[in-house]
Amino acid sequence: MSDVKGAADLRATVVFNLGTLGALAADRFAARVEALGLKPKHAGLLAALDAGQAASQQELARRLGVAPSLIVALADQLQGLGALERVRDPEDRRRQVLGLTAEGRRLLSACVAAAQAADEELTSGLGDTQRAALARGLRLLGEQHRPA
Amino acid sequence: MSDVKGAADLRATVVFNLGTLGALAADRFAARVEALGLKPKHAGLLAALDAGQAASQQELARRLGVAPSLIVALADQLQGLGALERVRDPEDRRRQVLGLTAEGRRLLSACVAAAQAADEELTSGLGDTQRAALARGLRLLGEQHRPA
DNA sequence: TAGAATCATTCGAACTGTGAATGATTCTGA
DNA sequence: TCAGAATCATTCACAGTTCGAATGATTCTA
Numbered sequence: 001m002s003d004v005k006g007a008a009d010l011r012a013t014v015v016f017n018l019g020t021l022g023a024l025a026a027d028r029f030a031a032r033v034e035a036l037g038l039k040p041k042h043a044g045l046l047a048a049l050d051a052g053q054a055a056s057q058q059e060l061a062r063r064l065g066v067a068p069s070l071i072v073a074l075a076d077q078l079q080g081l082g083a084l085e086r087v088r089d090p091e092d093r094r095r096q097v098l099g100l101t102a103e104g105r106r107l108l109s110a111c112v113a114a115a116q117a118a119d120e121e122l123t124s125g126l127g128d129t130q131r132a133a134l135a136r137g138l139r140l141l142g143e144q145h146r147p148a
Numbered sequence: 149m150s151d152v153k154g155a156a157d158l159r160a161t162v163v164f165n166l167g168t169l170g171a172l173a174a175d176r177f178a179a180r181v182e183a184l185g186l187k188p189k190h191a192g193l194l195a196a197l198d199a200g201q202a203a204s205q206q207e208l209a210r211r212l213g214v215a216p217s218l219i220v221a222l223a224d225q226l227q228g229l230g231a232l233e234r235v236r237d238p239e240d241r242r243r244q245v246l247g248l249t250a251e252g253r254r255l256l257s258a259c260v261a262a263a264q265a266a267d268e269e270l271t272s273g274l275g276d277t278q279r280a281a282l283a284r285g286l287r288l289l290g291e292q293h294r295p296a
Numbered sequence: 297t298a299g300a301a302t303c304a305t306t307c308g309a310a311c312t313g314t315g316a317a318t319g320a321t322t323c324t325g326a
Numbered sequence: 327t328c329a330g331a332a333t334c335a336t337t338c339a340c341a342g343t344t345c346g347a348a349t350g351a352t353t354c355t356a
Contacts, residue, residue, distance in 0.1 A: 004253070005260035007199035010191070013263040014271060014279075015173040017286035019188065022170010024293055025163040040167065041312095043158070051155035058334065067314050072336055094321045094334035105152070112153035115161040123162060125292040126285075131162075134285035137278060138165035144273040145172055206303065215345050220305055242303035242352045301354070310345080316338090323332070 028122060032114035036107060037081065041066070043111040045074050049084065049100045050108055056095040063147055083107050176270060180262035184255060185229065189214070191259040193222050197232065197248045198256055204243040211295055231255050 010016050030040050041064070048063050049055070057075065061068040075098060078084045083104035089095035100108070123131045158164050178188050189212070196211050197203070205223065209216040223246060226232045231252035237243035248256070271279045 003257075005257040006253075007195040007256070009260045010195045010256075010263055011199075011290070012283070012287065013260070013267055014283050014286060015177045015263050015266045017283075017290045018166070018170050018173035018270075019177060020170075021286065021290055021293065022166050022168075022173065025166035025170065029163045029167060047155040047158045051159075056334075057336095068335075069315080069337080070313060073313095092322070092334080096335065105154075108155070108158075109153040112157045112161070115158055115163050118163045119161055122166075122293075123289065126288065130285060130288060133281050134289065135160070135162050135165075137274075137282035137285055138162060138169065139160065140274065140278060141271065141282065142159070142165045142169055145169065145270075204303075205305095216304075217306080217346080218344065221344095240303080240353070244304065297356100299355085301352100303352075304350095306347105306349080308345105308347090310343100312341105312343085314339105314341080316340100318337080319335095321332100321334075324328105324330090326328095 025118065025122060028118045029115055032118055033111055036110055036114070038107070038111065041070070041074055042078055043108070043115075045071070045078065046083065046100065046104060046108040046111060049098055050105070054097045054099055056089070056097060058095075060098065065147060078104065081107070173266065173270060176266045177263055180266055181259055184258055184262070186255070186259065189218070189222055190226055191256070191263075193219070193226065194231065194248065194252060194256040194259060197246055198253070202245045202247055204237070204245060206243075208246065213295060226252065229255070 026040060029043075033040060033043055044064055045060065048060055052063070055063070057071045058068055061071045064071070075084065075086065075096075079086060081103070082101060084098050084100055086096045086098060089097045123134070126134065174188060177191075181188060181191055192212055193208065196208055200211070203211070205219045206216055209219045212219070223232065223234065223244075227234060229251070230249060232246050232248055234244045234246060237245045271282070274282065
């Protein structure tokens with residue numbers, strides 16, 4: 001292969017396709033959760049709350065890779081929807097411990113359904129085998145890049 | 149499987165992993181092309197110019213999925229770097245036809261190298277077989293979602 | 297040939313997310 | 327015990343990015 005690289009070489013790259021398709025997938029997902037009155041980051045926060053133990057906002061900011069001040073805004077909005085509750089940690093009253101409500105779990109479930117529908121739409125052109133291989137590869141790569 | 153869906157179901161989704169990893173990949177790539185004085189969109193424009201026939205800015209905006217006014221700004225900056233030239237289309241003097249210069253091809257080549265290095269970094273935890281499968285799946289999916 | 301359409305360009309505005317400042321609370325070490 | 331440092335949630339001003347409307351030049355259409 002030549003040492004002068006062109007557009008074709010770029011398209012063969014994982015990061016290029018990940019970036020492009022990631023933006024596309026994010027748009028499709030965003031369009032669907034918008035019907036729930038949510039942004040993708042809201043869904044991310046709901047999922048983080050469902051996944052781990054009760055966590056402070058500081059800790060959630062680390063997990064989601066965003067500034068703590070953004071968690072405040074997201075939590076405000078989700079609290080306004082009745083999706084989560086803030087409770088002062090009695091053992092450290094600086095901390096606000098966030099917890100999902102029943103409505104929060106309902107919303108999260110709807111977000112997951114939206115993601116699955118978007119999956120169906122996005123990968124409809126792929127055969128079952130290819131779709132499974134892609135899903136597996138992404139899950140693997142994702143597991144290796146989880147924040148501690 | 150239950151009909152009430154939780155965080156684990158979301159993480160199993162292609163769109164979720166595509167979105168998350170897409171953002172990660174974009175960041176890694178951006179950090180590398182920044183050393184060249186470029187943003188990822190600049191690289192995208194260079195690649196679009198290298199790939200197709202000479203195109204108007206209007207057409208490039210369609211291909212990249214951005215507003216025409218953004219193409220103006222990107223092209224201004226790349227022209228300032230000597231990476232491309234604007235030529236009035238003699239057959240339609242409203243159009244500016246953009247073309248890569250030798251410097252533009254050099255920059256594109258450096259962008260590709262940056263993407264390949266980012267690939268190496270990002271997928272270093274995967275086996276060769278898995279990496280190839282992932283690259284193939286992404287390329288396939290990407291080809292199906294090309295703008296006309 | 298007059299008016300509609302299309303192109304590149306400029307400019308103001310919307311949206312997102314960040315980082316610095318603030319007040320409350322907890323920790324630390326003398 | 328207590329004074330100062332550290333950590334938490336919160337507010338707020340700000341930067342970065344992208345878009346859409348307005349503009350002028352050019353081309354198309356009837």
